[in-house]
Amino acid sequence: MINSKILLKNGNIIDENGNLEKNLSIYIDNGKIAEISREEEQEGYEVIDCTGLYVTPGFVNLHTHSPMNLLKGIAEDISIDNWFNEKIFPYESKLKTEDVYWGTIIAAAEMINNGVTAFADHYFCQESVYRAVADIGIRGDIAPTIFGLADDYEQQLKNAVSFVEEYRDKNSRIRLRLGPHAPYTCPGDKLKEIVDAAKKLKTGIHIHVSETKEQVEESIRLTGKTPIEVLYESGGFDIDV
Numbered sequence: 167m168i169n170s171k172i173l174l175k176n177g178n179i180i181d182e183n184g185n186l187e188k189n190l191s192i193y194i195d196n197g198k199i200a201e202i203s204r205e206e207e208q209e210g211y212e213v214i215d216c217t218g219l220y221v222t223p224g225f226v227n228l229h230t231h232s233p234m235n236l237l238k239g240i241a242e243d244i245s246i247d248n249w250f251n252e253k254i255f256p257y258e259s260k261l262k263t264e265d266v267y268w269g270t271i272i273a274a275a276e277m278i279n280n281g282v283t284a285f286a287d288h289y290f291c292q293e294s295v296y297r298a299v300a301d302i303g304i305r306g307d308i309a310p311t312i313f314g315l316a317d318d319y320e321q322q323l324k325n326a327v328s329f330v331e332e333y334r335d336k337n338s339r340i341r342l343r344l345g346p347h348a349p350y351t352c353p354g355d356k357l358k359e360i361v362d363a364a365k366k367l368k369t370g371i372h373i374h375v376s377e378t379k380e381q382v383e384e385s386i387r388l389t390g391k392t393p394i395e396v397l398y399e400s401g402g403f404d405i406d407v
């Protein structure tokens with residue numbers, strides 16, 4: 167793409183505001199849109215005929231655990247608790263850093279193949295996810311997962327903060343944030359502690375909130391508040407979520 171001239175010829179263009187214009191050509195020079203017009207074809211471009219097709223800005227996948235692509239299809243039609251505890255966790259706990267790298271590569275290739283050009287990831291082995299995103303060329307927003315209930319919670323938080331500090335300015339396609347797993351797995355002051363660490367890093371968080379009716383009911387039973395209220399009171403909405 168870089169140092170090349172590409173013409174997307176005669177496509178139906180949907181712009182970033184959702185407006186549709188038919189039968190336009192897009193001239194791309196060195197990876198950037200240089201012109202959108204109905205003029206006669208210019209010379210020197212590699213032509214991709216888009217007649218009858220739609221051309222849109224890239225889609226954004228707002229939440230995924232991309233390395234789990236490797237576990238796709240191993241458990242269907244069971245409850246979320248059984249899915250995780252009985253099926254996913256035994257496999258997931260055995261994943262090595264290279265597995266995470268290749269799981270991310272396969273997921274990113276699938277995303278690119280389906281028009282997704284940026285994604286937000288929430289997982290472990292963040293260095294492997296980072297390396298895969300850097301290698302394959304997609305845009306990534308990477309959040310190392312932190313479990314407040316884990317025995318090594320303090321270490322998880324420390325590692326996530328160090329990761330953001332070390333990698334944050336190394337690649338213009340990649341953004342980093344902290345990934346508290348969920349209000350129910352980061353109880354007490356843990357969620358606020360992670361939010362405060364994100365504020366200090368001047369970054370945001372990526373978190374699961376109110377995924378099921380049971381989670382909301384359990385949160386109200388234990389704390390008197392919904393997961394959204396718990397997140398709000400932790401300062402989670404003062405920063406990018």
Ligand SMILES: [Zn+2]
Nearest residue numbers: 229230231374
């Ligand atoms: Zn998730």
